[in-house]
Amino acid sequence: MSALVWIAVGSLVAWLWLLLGQGFFWRTDVRLPARVEPAEWPFVCVVVPARDEAAVLPESLPSLLAQDYPGRAEVFLVDDGSSDGTGELALDLARRHGGLPLTVGSPGEPPAGWTGKLWAVRHGIGLARARGPEYLLLTDADIAHEPGSLRELVAAARTGGFDLVSLMARLRVESVWERLVVPAFVYFFAQLYPFRRIAVDGSRTAAAAGGCVLLRADAAERARIPDAIRHAVIDDVALAKAVKRGGGRIWLGLADRVDSVRPYPRLHDLWRMVSRSAYAQLRHSPTLLAGTVAGLALVYLVPPVALATGLATGTAWAAAAGGLAWALMVATYLPMLRYYRQPPWLAPLLPVTAFLYLLMTVDSAVQHYRGRGAAWKGRTYARPDTALDES
Incomplete structure (x- = not known):
């Protein structure tokens, strides 16, 4: 031969x-697991790191402020040294749209050993912890959530006993290059980190999708999030591994009600x-x-x-x-x-x-x-x- x-x-x-x-890995039926709404809804703080996101914020931030969540929830947007007025725009959107309370903070430039995003996340978690939430929702500034998204995430975490529930947001697929490259990006990710294995207790496979991560506040503290992963460029995977190493139970699947609004029109x-x-x-x-x-x-x-x-x-x-x-x-x-x-x-x-x-x-x-x-x-x-x- x-x-x-x-x-x-x-x-x-x-x-x-x-x-x-x-x-x-090739199956796409790993969606939010079966869930029952809790008798008492926990307090959730939403942390949004944002750097030069004025172009997408009008589509994403109002969707967070308009969450149909029965319990108490607040949004903390951390302006990571933006030069396009991201922080001011966020406050203006909150005034115009109303909804959940919004706090805008700014941590300054990250010190050596920190990525900018994780330095912003650290600042946001610090602001949130002062309020005493039970859960943190870490979400990117380009992610739009349908009105029941937070409600479903919390119910899934409570019902399944998960310390971390993450959804792979549906990325935008409109341009020719997006059609060719974006579905393959998620396909390759699932090949590296099969979603079915992530939720298995004792499995070494761990991953999350940084655009939408619901995290128990005490699990974040046990895993020293984000300090333990402060240098990670692929921070979502590093976060999931840290939580799992700390004994936390994690789950990742594809989203139905969470979408990225960021365009990638060119191959570049x-x-x-x-x-x-x-x-x-x-x-x-x-x-x-x-x-x-x-x-x-x-x-x-x-x-x-x-x-x-x-x-x-x-x-x-x-x-x-x-x-x-x-x-x-x-x-x-x-x-x-x-x-x-x-x-x-x-x-x-x-x-x-x-x-x-x-x-x-x-x-x-x-x-x-x-x-x-x-x-x-x-x-x-x-x-x-x-x-x-x-x-």
Whole structure:
């Protein structure tokens, strides 16, 4: 058998394992678990870190202020050094729309060893703790919540006994590039962190989606959130791991009533979103980078290449293995496309998207070694060990 056949068979074996052995990551039916409304609704403080978010705030903040929550709730927006009037706009929106009480604070520039977002979260949690809430809702400034969102999150946490309940907000999918890249982003995330495994007690898999995290205040204190993860660029995953290490029970699933309103109309915008943290995900390891590139190539690029080459050269085994692997790829991607209400003909294009992600990951490493890694909104963050040495 030729090398091409062996590589194609290897890709097929990888897809069979992904299909059956990776927590059924491709299924999209992990939604908020069964819930019963509590007799007494706990006090919730909503913490929103915001840096230069004036463009999206008019769509997102009013949705938080208008939450139909039977208990007591307050919103704390932390203006992280914005230059576009984010804090003033937030106060103006609160005056015009009413609803839940809003407090706007500003922590100043983050010290060495802290990312800007987590420094803002720390300030917001500090303001909230002075009120004595039972739960904290950590949500991003570009996330819009339907009126019953907070109510459902709290009911799910109470009913399931979860210390952390997180929803992967439905990202915007309107431009051509968003249609090609965004559903795949969530698909790849679920492949890395199968949602079904996250809620299993004793499982080492832990992740959250930073746009919407409901967290018990005492669990946050036990896990030293956010101080314990102050340098994390991928802060949502780090937060979930810290809570789980502290004995907390966590749950993550796809959202039905929580949406991101942030547009990514150009490939450049999506490229920056992925590349700013991709190499951090690999712990800045050249070895992990090489393994990731090889893995992406084997799993996503080999199937169409093996099929085309096998048909062109008459290598039936290569064509058959490549074609079957590609068919499994398409079949596992279709549920995510349905969730995002996208046409099924996008599924065979997943190898193209995977190749883009491969390039984004390599670019993330290149930017890191050029000193421009993990750059976001005017700030560039050092790798964690360097940051900690400076703090």
